[in-house]
Amino acid sequence: xxxxxxxxxxxxxxxxxxxxxxxxxxxxxxxxxxxxxxxxxxxxxxxxxxxxxxxxxxxxxxxxxxxxxxxxxxxxxxxxxxxxxxxxxxxxxxxxxxxxxxxxxxxxxxxxxxxxxxxxxxxxxxxxxxxxxxxxxxxxxxxxxxxxxxxxxxxxxxxxxxxxxxxxxxxxxxxxxxxxxxxxxxxxxxxxxxxxxxxxxxxxxxxxxxxxxxxxxxxxxxxxxxxxxxxxxxxxxxxxxxxxxxxxxxxxxxxxx
Amino acid sequence: xxxxxxxxxxxxxxxxxxxxxxxxxxxxxxxxxxxxxxxxxxxxxxxxxxxxxxxxxxxxxxxxxxxxxxxxxxxxxxxxxxxxxxxxxxxxxxxxxxxxxxxxxxxxxxxxxxxxxxxxxxxxxxxxxxxxxxxxxxxxxxxxxxxxxxxxxxxxxxxxxxxxxxxxxxxxxxxxxxxxxxxxxxxxxxxxxxxxxxxxxxxxxxxxxxxxxxxxxxxxxxxxxxxxxxxxxxxxxxxxxxxxxxxxxxxxxxxxxxxxxxxxxxxxxxxxxxxxxxxxxxxxxxxxxxxxxxxxxxxxxxxxxxxxxxxxxxxxxxxxxxxxxxxxxxxxxxxxxxxxxxxxxxxxxxxxxxxxxxxxxxxxxxxxxxxxxxxxxxxxxxxxxxxxxxxxxxxxxxxxxxxxxxxxxxxxxxxxxxxxxxxxxxxxxxxxxxxxxxx
Numbered sequence: 001x002x003x004x005x006x007x008x009x010x011x012x013x014x015x016x017x018x019x020x021x022x023x024x025x026x027x028x029x030x031x032x033x034x035x036x037x038x039x040x041x042x043x044x045x046x047x048x049x050x051x052x053x054x055x056x057x058x059x060x061x062x063x064x065x066x067x068x069x070x071x072x073x074x075x076x077x078x079x080x081x082x083x084x085x086x087x088x089x090x091x092x093x094x095x096x097x098x099x100x101x102x103x104x105x106x107x108x109x110x111x112x113x114x115x116x117x118x119x120x121x122x123x124x125x126x127x128x129x130x131x132x133x134x135x136x137x138x139x140x141x142x143x144x145x146x147x148x149x150x151x152x153x154x155x156x157x158x159x160x161x162x163x164x165x166x167x168x169x170x171x172x173x174x175x176x177x178x179x180x181x182x183x184x185x186x187x188x189x190x191x192x193x194x195x196x197x198x199x200x201x202x203x204x205x206x207x208x209x210x211x212x213x214x215x216x217x218x219x220x221x222x223x224x225x226x227x228x229x230x231x232x233x234x235x236x237x238x239x240x241x242x243x244x245x246x247x248x249x250x251x252x253x254x255x256x257x
Numbered sequence: 258x259x260x261x262x263x264x265x266x267x268x269x270x271x272x273x274x275x276x277x278x279x280x281x282x283x284x285x286x287x288x289x290x291x292x293x294x295x296x297x298x299x300x301x302x303x304x305x306x307x308x309x310x311x312x313x314x315x316x317x318x319x320x321x322x323x324x325x326x327x328x329x330x331x332x333x334x335x336x337x338x339x340x341x342x343x344x345x346x347x348x349x350x351x352x353x354x355x356x357x358x359x360x361x362x363x364x365x366x367x368x369x370x371x372x373x374x375x376x377x378x379x380x381x382x383x384x385x386x387x388x389x390x391x392x393x394x395x396x397x398x399x400x401x402x403x404x405x406x407x408x409x410x411x412x413x414x415x416x417x418x419x420x421x422x423x424x425x426x427x428x429x430x431x432x433x434x435x436x437x438x439x440x441x442x443x444x445x446x447x448x449x450x451x452x453x454x455x456x457x458x459x460x461x462x463x464x465x466x467x468x469x470x471x472x473x474x475x476x477x478x479x480x481x482x483x484x485x486x487x488x489x490x491x492x493x494x495x496x497x498x499x500x501x502x503x504x505x506x507x508x509x510x511x512x513x514x515x516x517x518x519x520x521x522x523x524x525x526x527x528x529x530x531x532x533x534x535x536x537x538x539x540x541x542x543x544x545x546x547x548x549x550x551x552x553x554x555x556x557x558x559x560x561x562x563x564x565x566x567x568x569x570x571x572x573x574x575x576x577x578x579x580x581x582x583x584x585x586x587x588x589x590x591x592x593x594x595x596x597x598x599x600x601x602x603x604x605x606x607x608x609x610x611x612x613x614x615x616x617x618x619x620x621x622x623x624x625x626x627x628x629x630x631x632x633x634x635x636x637x638x639x640x641x642x643x644x645x646x647x648x649x650x651x652x653x654x655x656x657x658x659x660x661x662x663x664x665x666x667x668x669x670x671x672x673x674x675x676x677x678x679x680x681x682x683x684x685x686x687x688x689x690x691x692x693x694x695x696x
Contacts, residue, residue: 001305001310001688001689001691001692003269003656004269004270004304004565004567004626005269005626005631005632007632009659009692032658034659087691088310088311136311137310138272138274138310138311138312139271139272139273139311180262182310219629222629
């Protein structure tokens, strides 16, 4: 159960080996999280994430394997996660994602489909099921990792940004639809974060580490903020960037790369 | 079927449940076929004790009725009756409730579930100590229990937070009063040590005693306090006692966040402290003003804004009186804002495995949710309290770490055994029992 400070005890993480998710889980476990269901693709990485969670206070870290390339398994995967949690789930973190390699993927239909499945279709199918479970519970929270890349989609990463944009907007609507139900959905829009996913990318402005993101997320969770920007200043940076005329936007983005 | 969002008095951790209002033992029994299910009175416990997400909540206000009061004050009442309703009927006949918490707006069922205490605990014990018998509907049938009939279930139910069954009828003993007034002595102290010394030496001379402590001042005046102690005024010549008036003020909607902040609370505490006399003897107050000052303002919990507040109440033995000092100095040093804290002496506890009082001291603090260091400060206070062999009060709790519970309530396993006997399938569940792994 969440307590008065909205500190969850039972957490399900979709994409449990993601660096950002692991950083959030470490902090949740340092507070009250005891059962952390880690769902993802790579058993070894998930086991390692589980050990880490237990080091920080978790007592149970079941691992659920699934393949996000196939959205048809999303419903059963969520059912298995809720069963493994063994009771009410306080928080579901949707953290799976695939950055891909735009220069290759943009001319490969199969790769494009993979990008959409992992970043959009699978998460949306999963959210449908998560939503039903939480509504049945009468409470619960969903935290979806979006990206600032979804705010205005860039030429150099339009597959990733476009898929995240779809997820982000859909979640905004879902969040509004959940008002007054006891279930809530919060979005996280991190800027560039130093993780395995972004290894080798040239450094961008406002790049942060995973722990900084996790700190911002913890505060956003406690405050029930609808959209959590990390670092928070990006909210204002993107308030400007999203309205720039196209020619200026492209100039800024060219320079940023 | 009425699906409603419920919280405790602190207005934190809301959840949705189906709320029904049974009006007979049979209806209660039928609803216990559903699971998870928990009873709810007037929602005055601060945390998540009287709600169950996704389950069925039995609003006990349909369990009414009050029998005649016997010449020695024994009366049988429906568990959904509030202490206010009992006082309204009984006081004009010269009877008063044996124990009342800081509000009259609690149901008898709730008073039993939390085994509430009042300003007279050092003399008279808790609510349960005045219960002669109660009728309980459990998932495995109905039972009438008393200190001699199934005493294990009787005591487990006192303080058992509703997890041993639904109390539907209660027989208790009222106390005789000859007026609706209280004779009050007030003393103001500049330090915590002075007020605690005065309470240790003088409380036995008074039936009622409580101190308000300022946790916002540091240094020399840390823990300055106002001690009020009283007795029922004996005045058989006066008119028949009259019941206290209902609330005349109300907080109509939730205050904006941050209304209660360190500055506003400091100012309030300062004003509260200054308006108290250094010493006053024999002031005559109404029962309502003395026992239930906050009942004058309906829905005062809304003052804490949309994020609500938590109350932290712990008890420690006399040997660990320094824990009270340490707790107040930590809070005052951390700058976490707290309204005047309530300090009281407890007499010996009773046999209830989850009943809160233990002989010594209890301190209660109201704390608005918001400051990010508050959760950590309270977790550290838990460690302090456990180290001192003390405990926190489940009726107030909304944030205790589950593994601390067993250390605080060493007879927890006995409680769980009794609960399993009457509810082997674990139907009686609350958000609190889930949070604390109580079943």
